[in-house]
Amino acid sequence: xxxxxxxxxxxxxxxxxxxxxxxxxxxxxxxxxxxxxxxxxxxxxxxxxxxxxxxxxxxxxxxxxxxxxxxxxxxxxxxxxxxxxxxxxxxxxxxxxxxxxxxxxxxxxxxxxxxxxxxxxxxxxxxxxxxxxxxxxxxxxxxxxxxxxxxxxxxxxxxxxxxxxxxxxxxxxxxxxxxxxxxxxxxxxxxxxxxxxxxxxxxxxxxxxxxxxxxxxxxxxxxxxxxxxxxxxxxxxxxxxxxxxxxxxxxxxxxxxxxxxxxxxxxxxxxxxxxxxxxxxxxxxxxxxxxxxxxxxxxxxxxxxxxxxxxxxxxxxxxxxxxxxxxxxxxxxxxxxxxxxxxxxxxxxxxxxxxxxxxxxxxxxxxxxxxxxxxxxxxxxxxxxxxxxxxxxxxxxxxxxxxxxxxxxxxxxxxxxxxxxxxxxxxxxxxxxxxxxxxxxxxxxxxxxxxxxxxxxxxxxxxxxxxxxxxxxxxxxxxxxxxxxxxxxxxxxxxxxxxxxxxxxxxxxxxxxxxxxxxxxxxxxxxxxxxxxxxxxxxxxxxxxxxxxxxxxxxxxxxxxxxxxxxxxxxxxxxxxxxxxxxxxxxxxxxxxxxxxxxxxxxxxxxxxxxxxxxxxxxxxxxxxxxxxxxxxxxxxxxxxxxxxxxxxxxxxxxxxxxxxxxxxxxxxxxxxxxxxxxxxxxxxxxxxxxxxxxxxxxxxxxxxxxxxxxxxxxxxxxxxxxxxxxxxxxxxxxxxxxxxxxxxxxxxxxxxxxxxxxxxxxxxxxxxxxxxxxxxxxxxxxxxxxxxxxxx
Amino acid sequence: xxxxxxxxxxxxxxxxxxxxxxxxxxxxxxxxxxxxxxxxxxxxxxxxxxxxxxxxxxxxxxxxxxxxxxxxxxxxxxxxxxxxxxxxxxxxxxxxxxxxxxxxxxxxxxxxxxxxxxxxxxxxxxx
Numbered sequence: 076x077x078x079x080x081x082x083x084x085x086x087x088x089x090x091x092x093x094x095x096x097x098x099x100x101x102x103x104x105x106x107x108x109x110x111x112x113x114x115x116x117x118x119x120x121x122x123x124x125x126x127x128x129x130x131x132x133x134x135x136x137x138x139x140x141x142x143x144x145x146x147x148x149x150x151x152x153x154x155x156x157x158x159x160x161x162x163x164x165x166x167x168x169x170x171x172x173x174x175x176x177x178x179x180x181x182x183x184x185x186x187x188x189x190x191x192x193x194x195x196x197x198x199x200x201x202x203x204x205x206x207x208x209x210x211x212x213x214x215x216x217x218x219x220x221x222x223x224x225x226x227x228x229x230x231x232x233x234x235x236x237x238x239x240x241x242x243x244x245x246x247x248x249x250x251x252x253x254x255x256x257x258x259x260x261x262x263x264x265x266x267x268x269x270x271x272x273x274x275x276x277x278x279x280x281x282x283x284x285x286x287x288x289x290x291x292x293x294x295x296x297x298x299x300x301x302x303x304x305x306x307x308x309x310x311x312x313x314x315x316x317x318x319x320x321x322x323x324x325x326x327x328x329x330x331x332x333x334x335x336x337x338x339x340x341x342x343x344x345x346x347x348x349x350x351x352x353x354x355x356x357x358x359x360x361x362x363x364x365x366x367x368x369x370x371x372x373x374x375x376x377x378x379x380x381x382x383x384x385x386x387x388x389x390x391x392x393x394x395x396x397x398x399x400x401x402x403x404x405x406x407x408x409x410x411x412x413x414x415x416x417x418x419x420x421x422x423x424x425x426x427x428x429x430x431x432x433x434x435x436x437x438x439x440x441x442x443x444x445x446x447x448x449x450x451x452x453x454x455x456x457x458x459x460x461x462x463x464x465x466x467x468x469x470x471x472x473x474x475x476x477x478x479x480x481x482x483x484x485x486x487x488x489x490x491x492x493x494x495x496x497x498x499x500x501x502x503x504x505x506x507x508x509x510x511x512x513x514x515x516x517x518x519x520x521x522x523x524x525x526x527x528x529x530x531x532x533x534x535x536x537x538x539x540x541x542x543x544x545x546x547x548x549x550x551x552x553x554x555x556x557x558x559x560x561x562x563x564x565x566x567x568x569x570x571x572x573x574x575x576x577x578x579x580x581x582x583x584x585x586x587x588x589x590x591x592x593x594x595x596x597x598x599x600x601x602x603x604x605x606x607x608x609x610x611x612x613x614x615x616x617x618x619x620x621x622x623x624x625x626x627x628x629x630x631x632x633x634x635x636x637x638x639x640x641x642x643x644x645x646x647x648x649x650x651x652x653x654x655x656x657x658x659x660x661x662x663x664x665x666x667x668x669x670x671x672x673x674x675x676x677x678x679x680x681x682x683x684x685x686x687x688x689x690x691x692x693x694x695x696x697x698x699x700x701x702x703x704x705x706x707x708x709x710x711x712x713x714x715x716x717x718x719x720x721x722x723x724x725x726x727x728x729x730x731x732x733x734x735x736x737x738x739x740x741x742x743x744x745x746x747x748x749x750x751x752x753x754x755x756x757x758x759x760x761x762x763x764x765x766x767x768x769x770x771x772x773x774x775x776x777x778x779x780x781x782x783x784x785x786x787x788x789x790x791x792x793x794x795x796x797x798x799x800x801x802x803x804x805x806x807x808x809x810x811x812x813x814x815x816x817x818x819x820x821x822x823x824x825x826x827x828x829x830x831x832x833x834x835x836x837x838x839x840x841x842x843x844x845x846x847x848x849x850x851x852x853x854x855x856x857x858x859x860x861x862x863x864x865x866x867x868x
Numbered sequence: 869x870x871x872x873x874x875x876x877x878x879x880x881x882x883x884x885x886x887x888x889x890x891x892x893x894x895x896x897x898x899x900x901x902x903x904x905x906x907x908x909x910x911x912x913x914x915x916x917x918x919x920x921x922x923x924x925x926x927x928x929x930x931x932x933x934x935x936x937x938x939x940x941x942x943x944x945x946x947x948x949x950x951x952x953x954x955x956x957x958x959x960x961x962x963x964x965x966x967x968x969x970x971x972x973x974x975x976x977x978x979x980x981x982x983x984x985x986x987x988x989x990x991x992x993x994x995x
Contacts, residue, residue, distance in 0.1 A: 625986025630979030633891040640887060664874040665920045673878040680885040680904065689896055696900050699882075703907045706875075707943075710920040711935035718944050719910075722951045726903070733958045737896065737965055766891045774884025777912070778876050784916040785871035791918070795938040803926055811924040811937035816944060827945050834952035838959035 076122065076134035079202065080148055082115040086195020090188040097184025102176040104184055108191040109169035115198055116162035122150050127546060133204065149204035149268055152550035156400055157201035157329055160407040164321045164530065165194040171415055171526035172313040175422060182227060190317065193219040197322045201329060205265045206255040213251070213290070216323050217244045223318065224310045236306040239609060243293050243303045251290025251330075257283035271337035271554075281343045287334065288347055295327030295381045298355045302606040305362075305374040312418030315370060320377050320410040325403070328381060332388040332399060336554035339391025348389025353485035355382030360492025364499060364592045369417040369427040372500055373410065376453070379489060380406050386482065387468055393557035398467035400548035401563055404537070405452060405460040408530040412449035413500065415530075416442060419523040420504055423516035429503030435516060436505030442519050443505040445531040452534040454497040454583065455490060455576060458565050460537040460544065462576070465490065469572035470561055487575055494583020495592065502587075538565060637769045644776045651779060661782075666709045676702035688739045693730045697723055714812045870919040879915065882908035895961040895971040902957060906950035910943040917942075 089111050097104045122132050131151035138144045150158070169190060176183050196215035203209040218241075225237030259265040261275040261283065274280070291297075296304035307319050318324070331348060338344040359379025366372040384406065387399030419442060420435065421427045436443040452461035472483040537544055541563040548563065567573065586592060627638065664670055679698040686692035700723035707716040791799075798819060799811050808814035816824055886908060889901025917939025922929040924937040965971045 621982075621986055621989070625983045628979045629983055630976035632973045632975075633893065636887075636891050661876075662872050664872045669872070669874045673874050676878060677881055680882055683900060683904070684885055684888060692897070692900055696903055699904060700907055703911055706878075706911060707914060710914045711923050712914060712940040712943070713923045715910075715914075715940045715944050715947070718947050722947050726951055726954055729955050729958055733962045736962060737971060766888055770884045770886075770888035770891065773887040774880040774882075777883040777908075778880030781871060781879050781912055781916050782876060788870055788916065788918060791936055792938070795936045798937060799924065799926070799931060799934065809926040809928070811926065811934075812940045812944065815937060815941040820941065823945065827948055830949050831952045834956040838955045841956075841959035841963045844963065 076132040076148065076150065078118050079115070079122070079150065080134055080136065082111075082118050083148070083195055083199045083202065086111050086115070086191050086198065090191040090195065093188040093191060094184035097187065102173055102178060102180060102183045104187040105169050105173035105176065105190070108187045109166045109173070111191055112162040112165035112169065112194045112198075115194075116158065116166065119150065119155065119158045119162065123155065126150060126152065126155055127550070143265075144207070145205070146208050147204040147266065148199075148202040150202060151268075152547045153329070153332055153400070154201050156404060156547050156551070157325070158198060160325065160404065161194060161197045161201060161322050164407055164411045165190075165197075165317060167526050167529050168313050168317040168321075168411065168415070169194075170522060171316075171418070172311075174520060174522040175311065175313050175418055186223065186311070186314070189219050189223050190314070193223070193318065193322070197326070200326055204267050206259050206267055206270075207265060209267065210248070210252050210255060213294075213326060214245070214248055216318075216326060217241065217248060217294075220244070220307070220318050220323055223314045224307045226310070230309070233309045236303075236309045240303045240307050242613065243300050243609070247290040247293025247300070250286045254283040254286030254288075254290070258287070267333060271334060274337035281341070284334075284338055284341065284343050285347075287330065288344070291327040291331050291385070292347070292351055293327070294330075295324050295385060296355075296378050297327075297351045297382060297385065298358055299605040299608060301355065301359070301378050302609060304378055305371055308368075308370045308374050312370065312414060312421060315374070316411050316414030316418065319374065320414050321407045324377065324381055325384075325407065328384045328388065328403065331385055332396075332403070332551070335388045335391055335396065339389065339555065345389045345391055348385045349482060352382040352384075352386035352389060353482065353489070355379065356386070356485065356489035357492065360489050360496060361592055363496040364492065364586075367428050367430055367503075369420060369429060369500065369504055370414070372429075372496060372503070373413055373417060376493070376496055376500075377410060379493065380410070380453075383468070383486070383489065386486070387471070390471065390482070391555060392471060393552050393555050393559060394467060394561045395471035395557075396552035396555045397545070397548050397561065397563060398464055398471050400551050401460065401467060401541070401544050402464035404544060404548075405464045405534060408534045408537075409449040409452040409459075409461060412527050412529075412531040412534070413446060413453070415523070415527045416446040416449070416504065419519045419527065420516075422523070423519055429499075432504060433506070433508045437507070438516060439505070439519060442524055442527060445524070445527045446504065447501055448535055449527075449531040450497040450501045452531075452538075454494040455579065457576075458535075458538040460534045460541070463538055463541045463544070463563050463565060465579075466567070466572045466576060467561065467563055469575050470567075470570075473571045483575075487579060490579040491582040491586055492592070494580055495587040498584065498587040541565065633766060637766065640769050640773045644772050648776050648779075651776075651783065668709050669706065672702050672705045672709070676706075689734050689737060690731075690739060693727065693734060697727045697730075700726070712812075714810070870917070871915045875911070875915045879908055879912055882911070893972050895964060895973060898973070899954065899957045899961060903950070903954055906946070906954075910946055910950075913939045913943045913946070 089108065093104045093108055096107065100107065125132050131149055131154075133147060133149045135145050135147045138146050169187070172186070172190065176186065193216060196212045196219065200209060200212035200216065203212055221237045221241040224233065224240055226233050228234050228237075257279055258270060258275070261277060261280050262270045262273070263275075264270060293300045304319055304324065308315055310319070334344070356379045359375045359377070359382060363372050363375035363379065366375060380402075384399055384402055387395045387402060390396075417427060420432065423439075424432060424435070426432065448459065452459035455462045455465035468486060469483065472479040472486060474480075545563040629635075676699050679695045679702065683692050683695045683699070686695060700719065704716045704719035704723065707719055798815055801819075802808050802811045802814040806814040806818040808818065882904060886901045886905035889897045889904065892898060892901070918936035921935035922933045924934045924940070961971050
């Protein structure tokens with residue numbers, strides 16, 4: 076199993092080298108890249124024997140053992156099925172791309188690297204057995220899709236489509252991550268196999284499942300998130316064939332299938348999947364019938380089929396899961412063949428519009444036949460594998476229960492549409508029409524034909540060989556409840572599903588011929604259209620962000636500080652008031668010295684606010700500091716008071732040193748002396764009032780806080796009493812504060828000294844640099860001088 | 869309850885004065901606001917950290933009458949660090965004055981631009 080791990084890693088390593096190799100080899104790097112998934116496929120197939128024999132192979136690589144993080148791969152039946160698609164079709168598409176890209180196209184290296192990275196991520200995704208690496212691979216596929224759809228970013232449309240694909244799938248991905256984490260925590264394990272084997276319950280898990288489904292429906296382009304998929308058709312056709320038909324969009328389906336054995340019995344899992352799936356099936360089918368572009372037709376067909384698959388995996392019965400696994404394989408085969416056909420048509424004729432194509436079937440009989448096989452598989456025509464899957468699906472819901480009946484009706488209706496758009500594709504691409512001139516195409520070439528032939532013929536072989544499909548599909552479906560009597564086969568005798576199949580084929584032909592759906596006007600009202608919903612959401616978010624930024628981020632420091640203060644008051648302050656302030660039982664004052672000192676401090680503070688000259692304000696602030704020092708003395712903090720007096724004096728000295736250089740009044744000296752307040756002016760200008768209000772609010776809040784804090788202190792804390800007790804024996808000191816500072820908490824003091832050294836270094840370098848600049852820009856400084864002098868006078 | 873009414877009023881008003889100065893435009897006033905809030909914070913620490921008492925000297929004062937030594941030690945550290953930061957801020961003020969010729973905090977031009985664009989867009993919508 077270790078070699079499969081290495082194969083995943085090899086994708087990324089090779090991808091890193093491809094852009095360099097492209098300089099010499101040009102578009103041949105696609106073929107080089109194709110080797111990697113081909114080898115991965117072969118390596119995975121070597122495990123087939125172990126898998127069919129019994130337990131699936133697993134392998135773990137320790138990642139961060141300390142926090143229990145490891146990367147685990149597990150190759151069970153579902154993973155094997157997906158690996159066949161991911162690596163098999165990946166190989167075919169990469170070979171095809173080597174012909175599809177222009178010989179001297181500059182983007183070959185980039186595209187090849189991204190495709191190989193994508194194949195590696197997808198392989199990792201289907202093999203990963205822990206939810207976190209599953210998520211990582213999931214998002215790598217999203218990013219690859221963004222880069223491939225956007226291409227070089229030349230056209231507006233490509234950029235918009237790439238962004239939409241990214242925004243929608245990342246939104247779902249993030250929701251999914253949240254869900255996966257909640258699920259993992261609830262289950263006590265992050266291993267997918269263990270979660271599914273023993274699913275946890277509870278309200279949190281219900282929410283987690285809903286979040287994971289958000290990831291599923293966005294990735295698999297279900298209503299109402301589907302518009303990103305048709306938009307992504309601006310990507311080169313091989314990219315669409317691989318990412319948007321066979322692999323990436325299947326990631327959502329895969330995840331649903333992966334969790335179905337554990338959760339399909341819960342309404343939160345199956346109701347959204349079945350309801351959205353049925354809706355998407357019908358909507359995709361109707362839309363596909365209205366397209367003229369071959370790729371868009373297939374894209375809407377893909378949306379419809381993805382809905383079909385989700386219905387099957389959401390249903391949660393053995394037969395439905397069997398049908399789902401078979402359809403998963405069948406869809407990957409026929410849809411990639413059809414996309415590659417559309418690419419060959421586009422390359423050969425220069426158009427994908429069915430209104431301009433005519434007579435292609437006569438010129439390209441081989442390609443037309445192969446495409447016919449694939450389209451027949453899509454429509455569910457025997458003896459192809461698509462028929463086998465659809466028969467099983469119809470059987471799964473052929474019960475008398477009302478729920479099954481509704482689903483069956485939806486399936487039949489959507490399948491009729493599928494037949495109709497299969498015909499539309501085939502006749503549109505290869506038929507001969509009266510209107511347009513018969514095109515004169517270039518021959519498709521062996522590579523194009525071969526790439527279409529491989530999946531198309533596989534679909535033909537697997538129809539009669541349905542037993543091989545069942546070998547894998549049944550092993551997956553075994554985890555689900557229900558009767559085991561049904562087997563995948565072409566012939567079950569005359570039964571309801573066979574009758575329904577005949578009805579579907581006949582109905583589909585009738586719908587196609589009458590053109591009834593294509594001619595119907597759109598009936599979705601404008602505001603409910605999904606694309607408009609996306610556009611509106613994105614525009615609204617932009618407007619909200621811009622509006623909020625414009626309002627909150629005004630660029631003014633006072634406004635910022637005001638907002639911060641208000642939030643400090645609002646958030647904890649509200650909680651403080653809600654919790655209730657404890658009963659206030661306090662003395663007026665603790666000492667007769669407190670009141671005079673407090674009055675001095677307050678008077679000084681009031682004077683600082685009114686001071687217009689720097690020196691006055693600084694001296695008054697110094698007075699506040701000395702007053703506080705006095706209050707420390709009252710509190711019995713002699714050392715603290717000493718330090719306060721000393722530091723206050725030093726601060727004053729530093730202030731005065733700086734003040735020497737600065738002009739005396741606060742405001743910037745202007746020509747008319749506008750900075751100075753004239754005697755008649757009010758004490759506070761109008762714009763100062765909000766600041767004052769906020770400041771008073773902040774002060775009140777702090778006072779309240781101090782009351783609460785001091786109210787919650789009951790006695791001397793343990794830490795303090797321990798310091799008092801140990802000061803003498805441990806530190807040999809009688810002054811407890813000193814003992815704490817230089818002995819018990821000496822490292823804190825070292826940190827404090829470090830802060831001082833850093834501050835001093837910074838201050839010194841700033842002052843010295845300022846001195847140099849000053850000397851250099853002497854003329855300007857001189858210019859300032861007279862202004863200052865003037866104001867002083 | 870270790871606090872008293874005088875201290876509470878003093879704390880509230882000192883913080884208010886400090887906040888108000890912090891919201892001014894002059895860098896020097898902002899530094900002064902910072903210093904005042906620093907003083908008030910140290911007082912807060914003492915007031916909330918226990919009732920006043922005798923200095924915590926072992927052997928001189930009975931242990932039951934002592935003030936809590938821990939807030940004192942904490943505040944002592946805070947006083948010194950406030951001094952270091954004040955010095956650094958003053959150096960910045962000085963440097964700003966040397967480079968710009970004034971010590972006023974000005975609006976961020978880029979933010980202003982965003983705001984102007986937003987106002988213009990709104991006018992366009994309404995008009």
